[in-house]
Structures are given as C-alpha cells and as structure tokens.
Amino acid sequence: MRCSLSNQEQILRLLNGLNNQISPKFERCTGISASRYELLHQLYETEEINQSTLQKAVNIDSGAITRHLKLLEANGMVTRRRNPSDNRVIFVRLTEEGRKQIVGYKKEKISFVNQMLHDFNPEELESLSDMLNRMQNNIIEY
Amino acid sequence: MRCSLSNQEQILRLLNGLNNQISPKFERCTGISASRYELLHQLYETEEINQSTLQKAVNIDSGAITRHLKLLEANGMVTRRRNPSDNRVIFVRLTEEGRKQIVGYKKEKISFVNQMLHDFNPEELESLSDMLNRMQNNIIEY
DNA sequence: TTATATTTATTGATGGGTCAACTATTGAGA
DNA sequence: TCTCAATAGTTGACCCATCAATAAATATAA
Numbered sequence: 001m002r003c004s005l006s007n008q009e010q011i012l013r014l015l016n017g018l019n020n021q022i023s024p025k026f027e028r029c030t031g032i033s034a035s036r037y038e039l040l041h042q043l044y045e046t047e048e049i050n051q052s053t054l055q056k057a058v059n060i061d062s063g064a065i066t067r068h069l070k071l072l073e074a075n076g077m078v079t080r081r082r083n084p085s086d087n088r089v090i091f092v093r094l095t096e097e098g099r100k101q102i103v104g105y106k107k108e109k110i111s112f113v114n115q116m117l118h119d120f121n122p123e124e125l126e127s128l129s130d131m132l133n134r135m136q137n138n139i140i141e142y
Numbered sequence: 143m144r145c146s147l148s149n150q151e152q153i154l155r156l157l158n159g160l161n162n163q164i165s166p167k168f169e170r171c172t173g174i175s176a177s178r179y180e181l182l183h184q185l186y187e188t189e190e191i192n193q194s195t196l197q198k199a200v201n202i203d204s205g206a207i208t209r210h211l212k213l214l215e216a217n218g219m220v221t222r223r224r225n226p227s228d229n230r231v232i233f234v235r236l237t238e239e240g241r242k243q244i245v246g247y248k249k250e251k252i253s254f255v256n257q258m259l260h261d262f263n264p265e266e267l268e269s270l271s272d273m274l275n276r277m278q279n280n281i282i283e284y
Numbered sequence: 285t286t287a288t289a290t291t292t293a294t295t296g297a298t299g300g301g302t303c304a305a306c307t308a309t310t311g312a313g314a
Numbered sequence: 315t316c317t318c319a320a321t322a323g324t325t326g327a328c329c330c331a332t333c334a335a336t337a338a339a340t341a342t343a344a
Contacts, residue, residue: 005183007267008255012168013272016176017201019161022277024332025284025299026154034158035300041147052322059159061302064326068300088309088322113150116280120273125149128273131266132156135164138258142167165330166302170317177330190298194292208294210330230339 022116030108035060037109039068040102043078043094050089077101158209164258172250177202179251181210185220185236192231219243 005013007048032040038058043049057064069092072078077098083089094102117125147155169175174182180200185191208244209233214220220242225231236244259267 020201059162070186106198136160
C-alpha cells in the first residue's frame with residue numbers, strides 16, 4: 001500500500017530502485033557497464049581529452065576514472081600520454097581497436113534504450129530529460 | 143555539445159549521472175544510505191516481515207539484504223528470529239530504539255527530497271513517477 | 285517413505301562508486 | 315627567487331550492489 005509515502009518521497013525510492021534494476025541489465029545486454037560506456041563514448045567524440053574533463057563529463061569520481069582507464073589501457077582500448085607542456089595532465093585517446101569496439105557497444109545500447117523507452121513519445125522524453133536535469137541542479141550545492 | 147546523442151540515449155546518461163550524484167549527497171544529508179533507509183522504512187510500516195518480501199520491496203539482492211540486516215542487528219536497530227512454523231524464513235522487526243531513530247532519518251530525508259524537487263508541481267511529480275515506473279516495467283524481462 | 289525439487293537465507297568473489305591522504309607539477313605573490 | 319597555494323592524477327580503505335555456490339528446511343511426487 002505504501003500509503004504513508006508522499007509522492008515526492010516515492011520519486012527517490014523509484015529512482016534508486018530503477019537504477020539498481022538498470023545497471024546489471026544494461027551490462028548484460030550490452031556487455032559493458034553504463035559508466036564505462038559513457039566514458040568510451042566521450043572519448044569517441046573527441047580526438048584526445050584529459051582525465052579531469054572526462055571526469056566532469058561522466059559524473060564519476062577521479063579515482064574511478066583512473067581505475068577505468070588503467071583497465072581499458074591494459075585491454076588495448078585506450079592509450080595515455082602526459083601533456084608535454086603540463087606534466088600534471090594526462091591525455092587519453094581511443095585506439096583504433098577501441099574505436100571499432102565502441103560501434104558495437106553503441107548498437108547494443110541503442111537497442112536497450114529503445115526497449116526501455118519504447119512507449120515514450122517525444123514530449124515525454126523532452127520532459128523527462130528536463131526533470132532529471134532540474135533534480136541534478138537542485139542538489140548541486142550539497 | 144553532445145549532438146550525436148539521441149534524446150533517448152541522453153536519458154540513460156542522465157539517470158546514471160543523477161544517481162551517482164544523489165547517493166553520496168543523500169547519505170551526507172540524512173546520515174544513512176538510500177537503500178538502508180528504504181529498508182528501515184519498510185520495517186517501520188509493518189510489525190514483522192520476512193527477508194524475501196523485504197527484498198522485493200526494496201529492490202535489492204537478497205545477499206545485500208542479509209548484510210544490511212546483520213549490521214542493523216549489531217547496531218541494535220532490528221531483531222531477527224526464525225519463523226517457528228517454517229524454519230527457512232527469518233522474521234525481522236524494528237526495535238524500540240530503531241523506531242525512534244527512523245523518525246529522525248525521515249525528517250532529514252523529507253527535507254532532502256523537498257530541496258531536490260522544490261520546483262516540481264504536482265502534475266510533474268505524477269508524470270515523473272509514472273515514467274519511472276514505465277521504464278522499470280519495460281526492462282523487467284531482461 | 286524416499287528421492288527430488290523448491291524456497292529462504294548466507295557467503296565469497298567481483299565490480300563500481302565515494303572519500304581522504306598522498307605525490308608531483310605548476311602558478312602566484314612577497 | 316622562494317615559498318605557499320592550487321591542480322591533476324593515483325592509491326587505499328570503505329560501502330553497496332550483483333552473481334554464483336552453498337546449506338538448510340520444506341514441498342512434492344513416485
């Protein structure tokens with residue numbers, strides 16, 4: 001019944017539950033985790049990028065970025081080199097192999113998303129996207 | 143720019159990013175993790191409940207339930223006993239101490255959620271809640 | 285009854301995330 | 315110039331989730 005939960009409180013519960021459901025299913029369907037996919041996708045769109053801007057784009061901790069990239073490098077998906085003019089930063093880029101692989105991942109991702117949102121019309125997608133962004137902004141200072 | 147991402151694909155990215163943001167912030171503000179809160183809340187609403195129905199309500203793995211409860215039991219928040227008429231199942235209930243504590247958590251949670259959704263009108267909440275549920279249903283078979 | 289299947293809970297291995305402490309490099313001001 | 319602050323990345327400790335393998339109790343069917 002859950003009658004004692006306000007609509008607002010429900011949202012949080014739904015979000016958390018939904019994410020717990022999505023993560024393993026996404027990975028099963030696509031062969032890659034959602035964060036890892038976003039990371040690769042980000043790399044796919046730019047020639048070369050440093051880790052801290054990558055981190056901001058993907059919304060995970062810099063420690064997590066480091067570990068992802070070390071693994072991807074070991075798997076030959078990515079190469080890294082220091083910025084010669086600033087030895088603190090590291091430039092990351094996809095290898096040829098990596099560029100090929102991500103195409104396959106993208107296909108799987110799209111088909112997963114299509115299923116998940118198959119009954120959403122464009123206005124709903126727009127509105128959902130807007131609301132998610134607003135939530136994120138509303139807690140940005142915490 | 144992210145021009146190459148369809149609206150549908152964006153949603154998944156937003157959801158993942160949002161959850162990564164929410165989890166630590168929720169915990170900082172309320173003093174408890176979102177899943178743990180839901181678990182306690184569920185217990186708050188029923189006298190006594192067994193772990194497998196608890197698991198379905200909170201949407202996490204049964205292993206996670208076990209570990210949460212062991213910790214909560216160690217902290218004196220819950221008690222557990224076997225069902226005398228079926229020794230496989232374990233009944234869980236809040237202690238008096240637990241009931242007191244959760245009231246405080248609930249206050250913190252509500253204020254967090256109020257901030258996160260402060261600019262949402264009732265129709266939006268309704269619609270958001272509906273869409274999240276639909277997404278969950280759409281991937282239920284995966 | 286006895287063998288088999290199902291259900292409930294637990295545990296270990298693994299992966300992904302945070303935070304905080306640390307190193308190394310660069311930048312800026314006295 | 316020299317010191318101090320800021321920035322980029324790495325690492326270890328920790329939490330929370332999944333999955334797969336297990337144990338124990340019960341249900342089912344031959």
